[in-house]
Amino acid sequence: MDKEQLKKIFDNPDFIPGIHNYCDRWCERCPMTSRCGSYALEQEHFSGTKDKDIENKEFWDKLGDLFSTTIELLLEMIEERSIDLSDIEPSPEEREKIKEASKENECVKMAKKYYKNVDAWFEESKAVLEQKENILKQQLEMQLPKSDPVSESAGIKDVIDVIMWHHYQIYVKLRRAVTGKLEGVPEIIADMPKDYDGSAKVALVGIDRSIAAWGAMLQHFPEKENSILDILVLLEKLRKQTEAFFPDARAFVRPGFDD
Ligand code: SF4
Numbered sequence: 367m368d369k370e371q372l373k374k375i376f377d378n379p380d381f382i383p384g385i386h387n388y389c390d391r392w393c394e395r396c397p398m399t400s401r402c403g404s405y406a407l408e409q410e411h412f413s414g415t416k417d418k419d420i421e422n423k424e425f426w427d428k429l430g431d432l433f434s435t436t437i438e439l440l441l442e443m444i445e446e447r448s449i450d451l452s453d454i455e456p457s458p459e460e461r462e463k464i465k466e467a468s469k470e471n472e473c474v475k476m477a478k479k480y481y482k483n484v485d486a487w488f489e490e491s492k493a494v495l496e497q498k499e500n501i502l503k504q505q506l507e508m509q510l511p512k513s514d515p516v517s518e519s520a521g522i523k524d525v526i527d528v529i530m531w532h533h534y535q536i537y538v539k540l541r542r543a544v545t546g547k548l549e550g551v552p553e554i555i556a557d558m559p560k561d562y563d564g565s566a567k568v569a570l571v572g573i574d575r576s577i578a579a580w581g582a583m584l585q586h587f588p589e590k591e592n593s594i595l596d597i598l599v600l601l602e603k604l605r606k607q608t609e610a611f612f613p614d615a616r617a618f619v620r621p622g623f624d625d
Pocket residue numbers: 385386389390391392393394396397398399402403404405
């Protein structure tokens with residue numbers, strides 16, 4: 367792909383500028399694929415790549431090619447708009463300090479605890495999950511009236527997908543948001559919506575969805591009530607802590623999703 371092809375995608379009026387910056391990257395479940403330039407770019411550039419295998423040489427060659435084209439285009443835009451990168455970028459020492467400070471932030475610490483607890487929960491619940499699978503298989507074989515094992519099984523898979531998609535992403539987004547807030551914003555854009563609020567909003571949406579998904583897990587696995595409630599309490603604390611640290615995040619308008 368050359369620079370002109372890349373520009374054509376950026377300039378297509380069907381695509382909502384910046385939509386991919388504040389989404390959850392779950393393209394398979396996204397209702398906005400037809401309005402997303404990043405998705406179109408990926409489809410156009412990577413479709414036909416054998417088995418989408420990320421270790422495939424062709425994939426990495428194309429990615430390297432796209433990286434060079436993007437950098438070329440970016441440098442052109444920086445020059446056109448006379449952007450001074452040294453104005454925006456903190457020094458390496460400042461960046462290191464901010465990185466350390468962000469690790470100690472309560473939102474980040476809680477989000478880390480959450481993803482670790484989720485991994486531990488699924489590890490320790492393997493037997494219960496297997497047992498449930500066997501019960502549903504038996505119900506299917508026996509074709510019991512008033513039972514719908516197919517949709518129950520699909521429902522469980524759906525909520526587990528939601529939990530697993532978001533559990534680590536919440537931490538990543540909050541780490542990014544906290545770092546951005548600690549770095550501060552240049553005065554010239556102080557009145558504009560903050561990128562860190564956008565990242566915090568993506569984390570909050572992930573937290574809300576995860577709370578709903580764990581609520582559904584509680585119905586499917588009542589025998590795990592105590593451990594699921596522990597996770598829900600942690601998520602609720604994380605939600606409140608995030609809203610307190612980023613008071614404007616809920617109001618952040620994500621292009622394409624909130625407008
Ligand atoms: S906006 Fe939707 S299609 Fe585009 S990158 Fe995000 S999840 Fe994928």
